[in-house]
Amino acid sequence: MHKVDIDLEHITKIEGDASIRITMEDGKATKVNFSTEEYKRFFTEALKGKSIMAVPSHLSRICGTCSNAHIMAAIEACEMALDIQPSKQTEMLRALTMHGLVVRDHALHLYLFCLPDVYGKDAFLDFDENDPHQHQLLHDAFDIKSAGNYLATVIAGRSVHAMYPTIGGFIHFPTQEEVAEAIHKLEHAREPALRLVTEFMNAPFHFDRKTDYMALLPDEGYGYINGKIRTSKGDVYDEKVYRELVEHVVLPYSQASAYQYKGDPYMVGALARMNIAKDKLHPKTKESCAEALALFPSTDIFHNNLAQAIEVVHSIDEAIELLTNNTIVKEEVIKKPYREATGIGVVEAPRGALYHKVHIDAEGKVVDGEVIVPTGQNQINIEEDAGRLVEELWAKGVQDVESITFELEKLIRAYDPCMSCAAHFLKLDLEVK
Amino acid sequence: MNTETPFEKIKIGWFVFSCSEDNTIMFTELMNDHWQEWKRIFDFRHVKVLKKNNIYDAFDIAFVEGAIASPEHEEKLKDIRGRSTKLVAVGACAVTGMPASQRNTFTPEQKEAIQFLVDRFGALPEVKKVSDVVAVDASVPGCPMNTDMFLKAVNALVAELRPELVADPAH
Numbered sequence: 001m002h003k004v005d006i007d008l009e010h011i012t013k014i015e016g017d018a019s020i021r022i023t024m025e026d027g028k029a030t031k032v033n034f035s036t037e038e039y040k041r042f043f044t045e046a047l048k049g050k051s052i053m054a055v056p057s058h059l060s061r062i063c064g065t066c067s068n069a070h071i072m073a074a075i076e077a078c079e080m081a082l083d084i085q086p087s088k089q090t091e092m093l094r095a096l097t098m099h100g101l102v103v104r105d106h107a108l109h110l111y112l113f114c115l116p117d118v119y120g121k122d123a124f125l126d127f128d129e130n131d132p133h134q135h136q137l138l139h140d141a142f143d144i145k146s147a148g149n150y151l152a153t154v155i156a157g158r159s160v161h162a163m164y165p166t167i168g169g170f171i172h173f174p175t176q177e178e179v180a181e182a183i184h185k186l187e188h189a190r191e192p193a194l195r196l197v198t199e200f201m202n203a204p205f206h207f208d209r210k211t212d213y214m215a216l217l218p219d220e221g222y223g224y225i226n227g228k229i230r231t232s233k234g235d236v237y238d239e240k241v242y243r244e245l246v247e248h249v250v251l252p253y254s255q256a257s258a259y260q261y262k263g264d265p266y267m268v269g270a271l272a273r274m275n276i277a278k279d280k281l282h283p284k285t286k287e288s289c290a291e292a293l294a295l296f297p298s299t300d301i302f303h304n305n306l307a308q309a310i311e312v313v314h315s316i317d318e319a320i321e322l323l324t325n326n327t328i329v330k331e332e333v334i335k336k337p338y339r340e341a342t343g344i345g346v347v348e349a350p351r352g353a354l355y356h357k358v359h360i361d362a363e364g365k366v367v368d369g370e371v372i373v374p375t376g377q378n379q380i381n382i383e384e385d386a387g388r389l390v391e392e393l394w395a396k397g398v399q400d401v402e403s404i405t406f407e408l409e410k411l412i413r414a415y416d417p418c419m420s421c422a423a424h425f426l427k428l429d430l431e432v433k
Numbered sequence: 434m435n436t437e438t439p440f441e442k443i444k445i446g447w448f449v450f451s452c453s454e455d456n457t458i459m460f461t462e463l464m465n466d467h468w469q470e471w472k473r474i475f476d477f478r479h480v481k482v483l484k485k486n487n488i489y490d491a492f493d494i495a496f497v498e499g500a501i502a503s504p505e506h507e508e509k510l511k512d513i514r515g516r517s518t519k520l521v522a523v524g525a526c527a528v529t530g531m532p533a534s535q536r537n538t539f540t541p542e543q544k545e546a547i548q549f550l551v552d553r554f555g556a557l558p559e560v561k562k563v564s565d566v567v568a569v570d571a572s573v574p575g576c577p578m579n580t581d582m583f584l585k586a587v588n589a590l591v592a593e594l595r596p597e598l599v600a601d602p603a604h
Contacts, residue, residue, distance in 0.1 A: 015454065017481075039451045039502035039556050042547055046535045061532050064455025064577065108461055112483065123484035125472050138468075146465040159462060160455045160577045409485075 015065055015418040020386060020408065021253075027394050029387030034379060034412075036256035036419055047369040052078050052338070052360050053167060059356065059371065060161050065108070066373075066418055067161045068101045068152060069349035072225060073356040078167045081343030081360050082336045089331055090169045091225075092322055097156040097165060098224040098347070099315035099322075103148030103189070104159055105350040106270070106308040109416050110196060111141035114305055117410050118203050137199070140192035144312065147182075147189035151319055154178040168334035183323050186316045193312045194288055200306040201292045205410055209388055210299050211381055212264055213272035214245075216348050222273070222280040222314060224348040230276050231261065232297070239346040242355050246372060249380065258379035259372065265380035268352025269416065270307035271298065281310070282317040289313055301385060301414045308350075308416070338364030349374055351418050375417045382415055442476035443594060446492040448513055449481070450499030450506050451533040451560065455577035456524035457482050457498060463580055474591065474598055492517040493594050494587075500526040500533035501561040503554075514567040519590055522563040523583065525576035532576070534560035 017038070023031035043062050050058060056074040060067040072094055079086060086094070112124045115137065121127060124141065127134040149159045154174040156162035164172040174182070216239065218227035229237040229245065237245055249258040260266070275297035279286075286293060289310050295303060338360065345356040352374030359367045389411055393404055449457060461482065464471065471477075479487040495517035501507055514520055526533040536547060537559045551558075563569055571590065573583045592599045 015482075017449075039506075039554065039560075040547070040550055041451060041533050042536050042539075043532075045539070045543055045547055046532075048543065049540075058532075061453050061455075061576065064453040064458040067453065067455060104462070108458075112461065116485075122486045123477070125468065125477065125483065142465045142468055145462065149462050149465065158577075160458050 015063075015416075018412075018417065018419045020383075020412075022386065022390055024390065024394060027391065029390050032383040032387040032390075033251075033253045034383045034386065035251065035253045036375075036379075038256075038419065044369045044371055047358070047366045050366050052081065052358070052364045052366060055358055055366060055369075056165070056167065057161070059369075062371065062373075063418060064160050065105055066349050066351065066354070068097055068156060068159070068165075069224075069347055069354055070356070070371075071156075071162055071165055072098060073345040073347045073349075073354050074358070075165060075167055076225070076345030076347065077343035077356040077358045078345075078360075079343065080345065081341040081358060082167065082339070083341075084168050084334050084336050086169065086334065087331055089326075089328065092326060093155055093170050093173075093328070094165065094225055095223060096319055096322055097152060097162060099319040100148050100150075100152030100155060100159060102224065102315040102350055103186075103193075103312050103319075104145055104152060105148075106312050107141060107144040107148060107196075109350075109413075110200065110305060110308055110312075111137070111145075113413055113416075115199065117205070117413070118199070136195070140195060144189045144192050144196070147185040147316070150185050151182050154182055166333060168336075169331055171333065173328050173330050179323050179328065183320055186320050186323075190313065190316050190320075193309070193316055197289055197292050197306070197309040197313060200309045201295070203302065203305070205302045205414070206300050207302060207385065207389060207411060207414075208300050209385055211384075212261060212266040213275050214261060214266050214268055214353060214377070215272040215276050216346050216353050217273065217277045217280070220280070222277050222282070223318075229346070229353070231266070232272070232275055240344055242344065242346060242372075243357075246355070246377065251379070256379065257372075257376050259377045260380060265384060266377065267381045267415075268374045268377045269304055270311050270350070270352075271301070271304035272352060273348060274298075274303075274307035274310065281314045282321070284317045285310065285314040301411065304414050304416065338362060351375060351416050352377060373418065375415075375419065378415055378417065382412065382417070385411060440474075440595065440597060443474060443591065444476045444478045444491065444493045446479040446489075446495040446513065446517065447477075447482070448479070448495060448497050448509075450497070450510070450527070451502040452499030452524060452526040454482075454498065456527075456573075459577045459580055459583070460496075463583070467584075474595070490516065494519045494521060494590055496521050496523050497527050497563050498523050500530045501557070501563065501566050502533065503556050505555075507557075507561075507566050510563065510566050518594065519570045520563075520567065521571045521573065521586060521590070522569045523573045524578045525574060527563045528572045528574045530560055530562035530565075534562070536560065 021033040056071045059074045060071045152159035157164040213232040247260045340362045342359045355372040357370040571586045
């Protein structure tokens with residue numbers, strides 16, 4: 001019996017840490033455990049007894065990079081519980097908050113985490129400033145990230161753990177000068193974003209495996225907050241019934257949970273959104289990205305990165321339009337009396353559908369809550385892809401630990417998992433029998 | 434900063450324990466304005482979010498984010514301390530323990546509800562802040578960390594460790 005053990009601790013250039021254990025028997029991956037081992041911080045247990053007003057900022061602390069998405073989901077859940085209908089301006093400011101998040105977060109992932117693999121570099125900062133193309137990429141990355149960061153900061157107060165959004169509205173509003181500067185920065189970032197689309201359209205990595213996709217998408221347009229839960233099978237559901245769709249799977253080897261839909265794994269995130277709703281993107285985005293959009297729908301997981309790049313362009317176009325065509329004025333926060341109720345909030349975080357549920361009593365204290373994060377929903381899909389990938393490599397004679405590890409890391413990065421939401425610590429154990 | 438004279442770069446380590454990694458994100462956002470300067474003077478020796486081939490040897494400055502939740506965390510942190518000239522705690526979880534340590538103040542009923550998970554994964558009975566385990570040279574509080582305080586702390590450490598890099602130490 002030929003036995004190989006691979007231990008890869010701390011996969012790099014992802015959000016947080018995870019581990020993966022693969023057992024190969026007769027060329028087949030008989031066990032693949034992608035486990036999330038962060039020491040639990042018990043955010044949903046800690047919710048109990050808190051005032052409903054503290055829920056958004058509390059749940060934001062689950063994750064740094066996804067924090068503003070957690071705030072949006074929590075606010076939506078709390079407003080449903082209190083029967084608050086936000087104003088049109090509040091809805092627009094929340095959309096802008098999410099556009100800022102998408103631009104900043106996708107750019108971080110694509111440039112700093114993924115692009116070094118494409119260029120055979122250890123780190124993005126290793127790109128050669130004396131090479132005109134790589135010099136351009138370095139400056140593009142920080143220009144795009146800066147534009148997203150600025151948009152989130154002037155609209156929501158911060159790009160991480162935003163302070164201005166609250167239950168019933170916003171507590172602070174940008175000045176006209178700040179809006180003008182945001183438009184300027186976004187316009188300046190558009191050409192770099194289009195170059196980013198080209199980079200990932202031409203990237204050499206591909207891995208195809210058919211699966212199902214799920215995303216929250218509006219009836220009109222391509223947004224991240226409102227709409228219905230839609231699947232690549234053509235099913236459409238109201239977000240209130242999410243718990244009937246998302247089936248919990250216990251993972252005895254991990255501190256995280258996994259989920260299935262109708263007994264099958266599925267994928268959430270940019271690729272899911274693009275596969276289901278590419279026709280609803282901003283008209284300028286569709287015009288500028290037509291060649292890349294022709295590749296969708298796609299079952300190539302590496303097209304998740306291409307979809308993220310297209311979403312950067314879309315969020316820039318949407319944000320510029322919203323900021324240009326609307327005047328932001330000061331509004332009072334809407335308040336309603338407390339009541340015993342349950343609220344559900346669903347948003348599309350950059351990495352996919354994010355579900356919050358909160359149950360409050362008549363005094364506005366939290367009785368119970370639930371959070372389902374995108375990476376948990378992608379868990380089983382990641383495992384199935386990882387097993388299939390190693391089997392294919394094995395069949396091609398690629399059986400050395402270093403090569404397998406590199407290919408697995410690329411695959412996992414393509415999913416853009418957020419282990420801060422679900423895990424810490426990546427360790428790869430490959431056992432061959 | 435005078436960066437034209439050849440010099441040995443400042444060796445940086447960035448280590449993450451139990452937290453949301455919001456400070457890592459703020460660090461990458463600060464790079465939007467500072468990446469060229471930092472690339473020139475810093476050797477990002479062990480920064481997992483930035484690179485694959487991390488080197489774990491000696492550090493001039495180790496930045497530590499997150500609270501200490503397990504015996505393995507304690508041992509790792511002590512080891513980092515032992516190989517670092519300066520250690521900086523960044524963000525609320527590292528500086529105060531919270532919110533990662535919120536289970537420390539749970540009611541008896543809440544503690545009973547989570548105890549099987551604490552036991553199953555071998556977590557510490559109580560989550561600790563960084564200074565509960567090792568000596569800390571500087572702290573940058575905030576959730577996320579206050580970026581002005583972070584830059585002030587970084588500049589002060591650069592001035593102390595490599596005064597030749599600072600044209601005017603007063604600024």
